[in-house]
Amino acid sequence: MSKLPFIIIIALLLETIFFSLVTCPLQLYTYEVLADERPYYIGNRKCRLCHFEYFKEWEKDPHANAFVRLGKMKGNPYCLKCHTTGYREPQGFVSEKITPELRGVQCEACHGPGSKHKDNPYDKEALPVGRKIDYQRVCIKCHDRNWTPEFDYDKYLKRIEHRIKPKKGKGAIVR
Ligand code: HEC
Ligand code: HEC
Numbered sequence: 001m002s003k004l005p006f007i008i009i010i011a012l013l014l015e016t017i018f019f020s021l022v023t024c025p026l027q028l029y030t031y032e033v034l035a036d037e038r039p040y041y042i043g044n045r046k047c048r049l050c051h052f053e054y055f056k057e058w059e060k061d062p063h064a065n066a067f068v069r070l071g072k073m074k075g076n077p078y079c080l081k082c083h084t085t086g087y088r089e090p091q092g093f094v095s096e097k098i099t100p101e102l103r104g105v106q107c108e109a110c111h112g113p114g115s116k117h118k119d120n121p122y123d124k125e126a127l128p129v130g131r132k133i134d135y136q137r138v139c140i141k142c143h144d145r146n147w148t149p150e151f152d153y154d155k156y157l158k159r160i161e162h163r164i165k166p167k168k169g170k171g172a173i174v175r
């Protein structure tokens with residue numbers, strides 16, 4: 001009879017111990033995993049797998065040559081900021097030796113890091129920057145008054161516009 005309160009206390013104690021030893025660390029672990037899931041840069045070659053036609057177009061875009069144009073300044077950090085993809089960002093461009101696949105102004109320089117989108121193309125949350133944002137703000141990070149005093153968004157956009165119309169269909173598609 002008098003044992004009942006005792007049992008309840010033990011049960012509460014056990015629950016507290018279980019929570020602090022198991023549930024709590026588990027939750028913290030989950031938060032850490034989620035924090036690691038920020039998208040990172042994967043490079044043009046990966047985008048090419050599914051957006052082949054647009055990739056072909058981009059190869060003729062001046063942005064494709066932005067790195068080559070640096071000539072002897074290919075190691076100059078000041079120049080790299082605008083002539084490569086994701087410089088100084090997580091898994092972005094580091095140097096010609098370490099990250100040759102991120103030379104020049106690639107897809108991800110305008111659309112954002114695409115690792116999540118590559119794994120989940122139809123997940124709207126995982127998409128890199130799509131159509132719906134104000135791209136002008138992306139452009140002027142590099143097209144500033146120093147380098148492009150006469151920058152005019154509409155005119156400039158026309159010159160790099162993705163002309164290929166998207167195809168709706170199965171699996172790997174789009175431009
Ligand atoms: C703030 C971004 C930014 C930085 C930093 C930058 N560039 Fe550029 N660069 C541009 C842009 C934007 C263009 C395209 C300009 C245009 O034609 O509208 C360009 C064009 C060029 C060109 C093509 C020729 C021309 O003048 O149009 C060369 C060469 C060049 N940059 C070299 C360099 C070198 C070398 C450095 C480092 C000393 C550098 N850039 C730093 C943004 C930058
Ligand atoms: C210089 C910036 C820039 C680069 C580099 C760039 N894009 Fe874009 N992209 C844009 C802009 C701006 C739009 C939206 C404007 C429009 O309607 O064309 C867009 C739109 C798109 C769309 C959506 C088109 C649609 O009809 O819904 C796709 C897909 C796309 N880009 C893929 C790519 C791929 C793949 C690459 C690399 C091979 C690339 N982009 C490189 C600026 C860029």
Ligand code: HEC
Binds near residue numbers: 111119127129
């Ligand atoms: C595994 C195939 C695949 C890869 C790899 C891939 N994409 Fe896509 N991408 C798609 C598909 C499919 C869609 C259309 C999704 C939809 O209609 O919901 C799409 C749509 C887009 C859009 C349009 C977004 C919008 O809001 O309209 C952009 C921009 C884009 N991709 C850029 C990229 C970039 C940049 C890369 C490389 C980092 C890349 N994609 C790699 C399959 C892929």
Ligand code: HEC
Binds near residue numbers: 067105110135140155
């Ligand atoms: C990461 C930096 C970066 C971003 C973002 C960027 N550009 Fe550029 N852009 C450059 C550089 C660097 C060049 C010079 C390439 C060269 O001539 O070698 C350039 C060249 C160009 C040119 C050719 C100019 C010429 O004189 O021939 C056009 C057009 C252009 N960009 C439009 C855009 C538009 C539109 C956007 C936004 C949707 C954009 N760019 C975003 C860096 C960037």
